Amino acid sequence: MNKKVITTCLAACSIVAGLSLIPVSGIMAQDPGRPELTLNGGSKGPVYFKHQLHQAVVEDCAVCHKDFEKKTGALDDAKKTGALKAKQVMNKTCLVCHRAKRKAGEKSGPTSCNACHS
Structure with missing residues (x-):
């Protein structure tokens, strides 16, 4: 794999991981x-x-x-x-x-x- 593909994959994984935290914190704030x-x-x-x-x-x-x-x-x-x-x-x-x-x-x-x- 080239460096650009690896960087894009890492960025996408980071975004997905970050988004997975939003519902939990949102539920806590809304409860x-x-x-x-x-x-x-x-x-x-x-x-x-x-x-x-x-x-x-x-x-x-x-x-x-x-x-x-x-x-x-x-x-x-x-x-x-x-x-x-x-x-x-x-x-x-x-x-x-x-x-x-x-x-x-x-x-x-x-x-x-x-x-x-x-």
Whole structure:
């Protein structure tokens, strides 16, 4: 094969490989999940969680979903298997973020138990 054919083949392969990534990133960006979720809040009662509001503020799903999958019941499942401890996400993710925003003078979410649990 001559150099021009090899270069053309490599360029075409690179383009195809790059295009194969677009649908995956597009799906992730287009999947906002449900607007609101009802989470099992244990003995204190359910937590009505404004999912899409948090997505707009945090902008990176991995901030929260590093600890659990993106599926219904993931928090409860992770607690049952021992992958998460009770209150782990609330203490190490939710409250840390809410308190940091409050300290920075930004609009923040609640930091008391009763403000989330009903």
